[in-house]
Amino acid sequence: MSSKTKRNWNIILIALIGIFLLITLLNSFFGPQLEEISYSKLLELGDSGQLSEVIIDGNKIYSSPIVQEKTNPLFPKMYLTISIRDDENFARRLEAWDLDNYGGKTEDTTSVTSTFTSWVLPLAILVGLWYFLYKAMSKRAGNPMEFGKNKEKVYAQKSTGVTFQDVAGQTEAKEQLKEIVDFLHTPDRYTVLGATMPKGALLVGPPGTGKTLLAKAVAGEAKVPFFSMSGPEFVQMFVGVGASRVRDLFTQAQKKAPCIVFIDEIDAIGKSRANQATTNDEREQTLNQLLTELDGFDSNTGVVILAATNRPEVLDEALLRPGRFDRRVIVDKPDLKGREEIFKVHTKKITLDENIDLLTLAKTTAGAVGADIANIVNEAALLAVKAKHDKVTQGDFMEAIEVNIAGAIKKDRILSPHEKKAVSYHEIGHALVAALLDNTDPVHKITIIPRTKGALGYTMQLPTEEKYLVTKDELLDRVCVMLGGRSAEEIALNKISTGAANDIERATQSVRRMITLYGMSNEFDMMALETKAAEYLTAKAITTCSDETSTKIDELTLSIIKEQHNRALTILKNNRVALDKCTEFLLEKETLEGDEFIDFLNKYKA
Numbered sequence: 326m327s328s329k330t331k332r333n334w335n336i337i338l339i340a341l342i343g344i345f346l347l348i349t350l351l352n353s354f355f356g357p358q359l360e361e362i363s364y365s366k367l368l369e370l371g372d373s374g375q376l377s378e379v380i381i382d383g384n385k386i387y388s389s390p391i392v393q394e395k396t397n398p399l400f401p402k403m404y405l406t407i408s409i410r411d412d413e414n415f416a417r418r419l420e421a422w423d424l425d426n427y428g429g430k431t432e433d434t435t436s437v438t439s440t441f442t443s444w445v446l447p448l449a450i451l452v453g454l455w456y457f458l459y460k461a462m463s464k465r466a467g468n469p470m471e472f473g474k475n476k477e478k479v480y481a482q483k484s485t486g487v488t489f490q491d492v493a494g495q496t497e498a499k500e501q502l503k504e505i506v507d508f509l510h511t512p513d514r515y516t517v518l519g520a521t522m523p524k525g526a527l528l529v530g531p532p533g534t535g536k537t538l539l540a541k542a543v544a545g546e547a548k549v550p551f552f553s554m555s556g557p558e559f560v561q562m563f564v565g566v567g568a569s570r571v572r573d574l575f576t577q578a579q580k581k582a583p584c585i586v587f588i589d590e591i592d593a594i595g596k597s598r599a600n601q602a603t604t605n606d607e608r609e610q611t612l613n614q615l616l617t618e619l620d621g622f623d624s625n626t627g628v629v630i631l632a633a634t635n636r637p638e639v640l641d642e643a644l645l646r647p648g649r650f651d652r653r654v655i656v657d658k659p660d661l662k663g664r665e666e667i668f669k670v671h672t673k674k675i676t677l678d679e680n681i682d683l684l685t686l687a688k689t690t691a692g693a694v695g696a697d698i699a700n701i702v703n704e705a706a707l708l709a710v711k712a713k714h715d716k717v718t719q720g721d722f723m724e725a726i727e728v729n730i731a732g733a734i735k736k737d738r739i740l741s742p743h744e745k746k747a748v749s750y751h752e753i754g755h756a757l758v759a760a761l762l763d764n765t766d767p768v769h770k771i772t773i774i775p776r777t778k779g780a781l782g783y784t785m786q787l788p789t790e791e792k793y794l795v796t797k798d799e800l801l802d803r804v805c806v807m808l809g810g811r812s813a814e815e816i817a818l819n820k821i822s823t824g825a826a827n828d829i830e831r832a833t834q835s836v837r838r839m840i841t842l843y844g845m846s847n848e849f850d851m852m853a854l855e856t857k858a859a860e861y862l863t864a865k866a867i868t869t870c871s872d873e874t875s876t877k878i879d880e881l882t883l884s885i886i887k888e889q890h891n892r893a894l895t896i897l898k899n900n901r902v903a904l905d906k907c908t909e910f911l912l913e914k915e916t917l918e919g920d921e922f923i924d925f926l927n928k929y930k931a
Contacts, residue, residue: 360405362405363406367386368418371418371419371422372422374422377391378424386407390404485551486545487538487541487544492542493667494535494662494663494667495539495659498528498539498654498655506543509627523652525630525651525652527591527634528633528654529635529637529655529861530657531635531861532862533695533696534694535695535696537587539654540553540587540631541587543585549583549585549627553589554574555588556590556591556592556595557593559594560593570611571611571614575621582627583626584629585631586628587631587633588632591633591644592635592636595641595644596640598612599641612644619649620649637860637861638859658694659695660793665683671698675705675717678718680718682719685787688789689787690726697729701725701729702725706721730783731778732776732777732779732780733776735777740773747814747820749782750904751810752771752773753813753904755771755806755807755813757904759786759806760930762805762806765806766786768785768922770784770785770919771783771911771922772917797845801889807828807831808886808890810828811824813897816901817904817908836886838866840882841853841868848877848881849874849881854868854870903930907929
């Protein structure tokens with residue numbers, strides 16, 4: 326049970342308790358104020374002329390005094406007496422008392438005020454409280470009378486506010502989607518030749534690459550309504566609710582045609598039904614209803630279904646067959662040019678310094694997606710405000726990139742002289758090996774200032790060009806650079822520390838991929854030994870070999886790591902003077918730019 330559901334039930338329980346207490350209070354306050362008296366006391370009061378009326382109800386006698394207390398104006402005080410079988414005598418007494426009213430039953434003499442306060446008022450309060458709770462629950466969880474209805478938002482022509490100009494770094498994806506926009510604008514061009522538009526397009530790619538933004542851009546370019554729902558919104562606790570929501574969504578879409586229907590995270594309802602150990606009737610019924618709806622409408626009506634996922638490998642085959650989601654649009658991580666274009670889009674609203682170099686920023690953010698770059702641009706603006714700059718400078722952007730990679734500067738972490746020296750040798754070890762090898766990216770920056778993400782220092786390398794293929798020699802050189810930090814500690818300090826944990830992890834992972842995925846070992850040739858569990862997510866690889874082969878993979882991985890470790894040791898030993906001098910220089914300045922480091926290294930390298 327969700328926290329929202331628990332809160333709703335708590336409100337209902339508290340309200341019921343409150344209603345019960347209120348009715349009890351009303352009965353005690355507004356109900357008849359009865360005082361039980363004896364039969365002799367009743368006769369005494371009547372004989373003395375202190376009673377105004379007497380009401381007989383079976384063996385009970387109700388009487389009202391002439392002088393009333395002002396404690397409860399709605400209900401006068403009454404006496405209750407259990408009668409004694411003395412009917413003739415009591416009847417004569419009543420005649421002698423000469424009362425305004427006597428005889429009858431309580432039901433016949435109950436006043437309008439009594440009826441109102443005993444029944445109508447509590448009932449009105451109960452209805453009022455129920456209506457208040459109904460309105461409150463409707464605001465919090467939707468209208469209870471519309472259980473199973475959709476809550477999707479319909480964006481009108483100008484509501485999305487997004488066009489293809491707002492989407493950068495996805496040229497190929499936009500080209501594929503432009504056909505959909507053109508079809509929605511001029512369907513006659515296609516129908517004349519007998520062409521039909523694909524009913525559905527599946528946007529596939531890593532998180533943060535702009536799949537939702539692209540879907541909004543299609544609606545914005547086509548100037549049609551935009552229906553948007555997330556896959557988890559269809560899957561509910563009760564069987565049949567999700568299917569009902571699917572039917573309702575398509576019914577509304579066909580009424581608004583031409584339009585765009587966008588289902589985000591479709592893997593929540595579209596998972597494959599094959600090889601399922603357990604079943605989920607609600608999810609399967611929702612998927613079956615979605616398949617039925619995809620088959621039940623004509624694409625020429627102008628309803629186009631777009632869906633997004635970063636796990637296409639788990640989708641049901643029936644969902645991907647021709648006639649349903651029969652077009653797959655890859656929304657991958659942007660390349661160098663794409664990242665530069667994304668920077669241009671996100672910096673339109675930023676006041677930039679005239680010396681901003683977006684190409685350098687794009688090179689520095691290799692592997693970043695659109696969401697990462699948007700975050701970097703915003704972080705740079707925040708840093709400029711903190712520094713009281715009139716414009717966002719290149720330095721603000723570089724600092725924002727470092728914050729994104731390693732975290733903010735940790736000002737309260739002060740390293741001891743020994744730790745500072747160890748970190749300096751470690752980082753110079755990385756930089757020196759990178760500078761002396763042929764197949765590595767140039768050193769851009771070295772720092773020993775601690776960061777909040779755990780880095781006591783780091784060495785940043787900046788690629789000179791975008792690479793789509795990496796050779797075996799380049800991978801081995803990268804591993805050698807990763808192991809250069811620990812190697813420098815061994816040579817200069819004759820000790821090893823915990824600072825190389827991340828280097829060791831990345832080096833081991835890189836070597837294993839060379840062996841199991843890239844076929845770069847002589848022993849296993851081009852045999853695939855692992856497979857990716859999720860192509861667009863950083864999921865752990867799944868081993869597809871025997872235990873004996875796994876043991877050989879471990880042995881081969883260790884031998885390659887040892888080889889590159891010894892290689893790094895040899896490079897640093899041959900350049901021991903440069904290692905010591907550069908370390909002293911880094912200790913003095915704490916941060917070295919790439920050009921500064923290379924100029925200093927050239928004076929001492931062997």
